[in-house]
Amino acid sequence: MALYDYSGALKKGRKQYQVSVAKGEYPYLPVLDDILSYTDIISEVNLGLMDVPLDKIVGTKTKGRTSAFANNFMPLLAEKSEFGAKWAYLYDHQIEEGIHDPIVAYEFMNQYYVQEGNKRVSVLKYVGAFSITASVTRLIPKRTDDLDNRLYYEFLEFYQVSFNCDVWFSQEGCYDRLLKAMGKAPEEVWSEDDRIYFKSAYDQFSKAFRAFGGSSYEMTCSDAFLVYVELFGYDVVKLKTEGEITKDLAKIKDELLLASRGSKIALVEQPEEVEEQDNGPLKIINWLRPSQNIEPEMLKIAFIHAKTAETSSWTYGHELGRMYLEQAFEGRLKTVAFFEADTDSEIANAIDLAIAARCNMIFTTASQMIGLSVKAAIEHPEVKIFNCSVNMSYSSVCTYYARMYESKFLMGALAASMAQCDKLGYIADYPIYGTIANINAFALGARMINPYVKVHLEWARVKGRNAREELEKEGIAFISGEDMITPKTASREYGLYKIESDGEFRNLATPIWHWGKFYERIVNITCRGGSDVKEMKGKQAINYWWGMSADVIDVICSQNLPHGTNRLITFLKNSIRSGSFQPFVGTIYSQDGTIQCEEEQRLSPEEIITMNWLADNVVGKLPEFDELTEEAQSLVRLQGLTIYDNAVMEE
Numbered sequence: 001m002a003l004y005d006y007s008g009a010l011k012k013g014r015k016q017y018q019v020s021v022a023k024g025e026y027p028y029l030p031v032l033d034d035i036l037s038y039t040d041i042i043s044e045v046n047l048g049l050m051d052v053p054l055d056k057i058v059g060t061k062t063k064g065r066t067s068a069f070a071n072n073f074m075p076l077l078a079e080k081s082e083f084g085a086k087w088a089y090l091y092d093h094q095i096e097e098g099i100h101d102p103i104v105a106y107e108f109m110n111q112y113y114v115q116e117g118n119k120r121v122s123v124l125k126y127v128g129a130f131s132i133t134a135s136v137t138r139l140i141p142k143r144t145d146d147l148d149n150r151l152y153y154e155f156l157e158f159y160q161v162s163f164n165c166d167v168w169f170s171q172e173g174c175y176d177r178l179l180k181a182m183g184k185a186p187e188e189v190w191s192e193d194d195r196i197y198f199k200s201a202y203d204q205f206s207k208a209f210r211a212f213g214g215s216s217y218e219m220t221c222s223d224a225f226l227v228y229v230e231l232f233g234y235d236v237v238k239l240k241t242e243g244e245i246t247k248d249l250a251k252i253k254d255e256l257l258l259a260s261r262g263s264k265i266a267l268v269e270q271p272e273e274v275e276e277q278d279n280g281p282l283k284i285i286n287w288l289r290p291s292q293n294i295e296p297e298m299l300k301i302a303f304i305h306a307k308t309a310e311t312s313s314w315t316y317g318h319e320l321g322r323m324y325l326e327q328a329f330e331g332r333l334k335t336v337a338f339f340e341a342d343t344d345s346e347i348a349n350a351i352d353l354a355i356a357a358r359c360n361m362i363f364t365t366a367s368q369m370i371g372l373s374v375k376a377a378i379e380h381p382e383v384k385i386f387n388c389s390v391n392m393s394y395s396s397v398c399t400y401y402a403r404m405y406e407s408k409f410l411m412g413a414l415a416a417s418m419a420q421c422d423k424l425g426y427i428a429d430y431p432i433y434g435t436i437a438n439i440n441a442f443a444l445g446a447r448m449i450n451p452y453v454k455v456h457l458e459w460a461r462v463k464g465r466n467a468r469e470e471l472e473k474e475g476i477a478f479i480s481g482e483d484m485i486t487p488k489t490a491s492r493e494y495g496l497y498k499i500e501s502d503g504e505f506r507n508l509a510t511p512i513w514h515w516g517k518f519y520e521r522i523v524n525i526t527c528r529g530g531s532d533v534k535e536m537k538g539k540q541a542i543n544y545w546w547g548m549s550a551d552v553i554d555v556i557c558s559q560n561l562p563h564g565t566n567r568l569i570t571f572l573k574n575s576i577r578s579g580s581f582q583p584f585v586g587t588i589y590s591q592d593g594t595i596q597c598e599e600e601q602r603l604s605p606e607e608i609i610t611m612n613w614l615a616d617n618v619v620g621k622l623p624e625f626d627e628l629t630e631e632a633q634s635l636v637r638l639q640g641l642t643i644y645d646n647a648v649m650e651e
Contacts, residue, residue: 305318392541441584
């Protein structure tokens with residue numbers, strides 16, 4: 001029996017050898033001594049006895065047995081050789097009693113190389129075992145700027161608190177993300193129970209992921225585990241069985257596929273990119289409860305808001321959009337709204353109520369709802385869920401936002417044409433994706449009219465600082481403030497306004513988020529097929545990112561503007577709408593003198609969305625993370641992390 005199985009292992013080894021040669025790869029086991037000959041080792045650490053996952057054992061320490069194994073640890077020597085007989089004996093021992101003697105191995109860059117016990121590793125890999133006990137010595141290389149080296153040092157920091165050797169990520173920053181998802185501070189040393197629970201959860205996931213075909217994904221098992229934990233929550237994950245995890249993996253297949261391909265986001269910049277030419281009547285297609293034999297005449301849509309229309313201009317704008325949607329479809333659909341869903345439990349409850357009410361579509365209108373929106377979409381694929389955010393990478397939900405920077409450019413040009421000095425003011429709210437582009441667009445629009453103008457930047461969400469008062473100290477009369485009025489606290493400090501000499505406010509222009517037209521087009525796209533979007537799902541995250549050309553962004557100007565100024569703004573608006581003019585084109589410098597955009601070039605949509613620099617005619621800075629209000633910090637943690645790459649963002 002053992003010789004028969006050696007023959008099977010030998011076939012696998014020789015096949016792997018041939019495949020490697022055909023690919024031009026080294027066909028034998030990698031030799032650590034050869035690798036170390038060109039590597040600076042600064043320290044050796046004895047880790048003692050530990051369970052090592054077999055898929056992390058990749059080679060041998062010395063050249064002695066190199067040619068006896070293919071690079072998958074399967075044997076290459078003849079069946080009747082002494083090697084074959086010893087291998088067969090070990091196989092019998094494994095089947096009858098199990099292999100318990102620890103091997104001796106070296107860990108280098110989170111991979112393991114065998115000093116003693118190559119045949120034991122080979123046998124256990126052949127029978128599909130998960131791990132083996134090993135006496136391990138860690139070899140620590142000199143720190144370099146190489147990506148693998150940086151990842152390894154992140155791993156070492158993680159090991160210092162977790163004492164876990166299993167986790168290995170392919171991208172920087174993932175260890176911190178994992179700790180955050182677990183509710184752990186970066187320097188918090190794990191208890192013995194923490195280690196046991198984590199290892200159990202990770203091992204269960206590893207086995208399920210391997211059986212699921214994890215090797216076919218361009219990601220490590222740890223990469224997949226992080227996606228899983230962030231979607232389902234660590235407290236839930238650590239109690240899952242292998243069978244439950246396998247079922248979950250089937251549900252999140254597209255999310256894993258997306259992550260393995262770099263979490264690419266497809267920005268749909270025009271409705272025409274996904275709209276079908278069929279202008280037939282509204283109909284619900286296969287995605288609508290395909291398992292149920294129903295043909296609803298009405299589409300039911302839920303809107304979930306973090307605040308109320310009375311207290312939040314953001315919610316107020318979306319509510320206007322909801323009412324517009326009902327009117328646009330003339331009774332062919334119904335809508336329902338949920339308010340004050342500003343905690344995880346309230347968000348989850350609102351989504352559950354919407355699904356229980358048999359809503360076919362759900363719009364969650366705040367970026368902090370993205371996580372629970374994704375979870376709901378995974379559990380209820382029959383419901384189409386959309387989240388209002390930008391630069392969020394998920395396959396299960398589509399996100400949507402608007403190119404507000406286009407209107408801000410116009411308002412900057414308007415302000416500079418009206419002001420009789422070189423100072424303008426800008427009050428921003430949250431330092432997150434999109435906000436920085438709005439600031440810079442305003443500054444560039446102003447400089448197009450007045451090359452000497454400076455835009456003084458203040459933040460509304462900074463603790464202990466009154467933004468308007470700070471601008472007044474500078475003698476600034478023209479200010480860009482909040483985008484909309486909040487009904488409960490109505491004032492004239494919105495849009496672009498001027499502070500008159502008598503202290504009165506005069507509104508000059510206001511940007512418009514026409515969410516109603518946005519929702520009308522998304523509903524039409526979804527209900528009529530959106531075939532192009534379907535084709536992209538699982539490959540890229542979809543973000544509807546529309547602007548003036550789609551009539552979802554506009555600027556409403558005062559009727560009292562000078563005739564020439566009104567003509568200028570109308571001309572620029574029409575140019576942006578037609579696509580003949582782009583705000584972020586030509587030479588653009590940031591505050592530190594860096595050229596962010598070359599002459600005759602334009603910034604890409606991705607560069608605009610992820611901007612974390614200020615134009616050189618902006619006076620001010622991005623606030624420090626600890627300067628922000630608690631609400632702003634919470635939103636930044638979710639959506640503005642690239643702006644604060646080097647900041648310590650404690651919970």
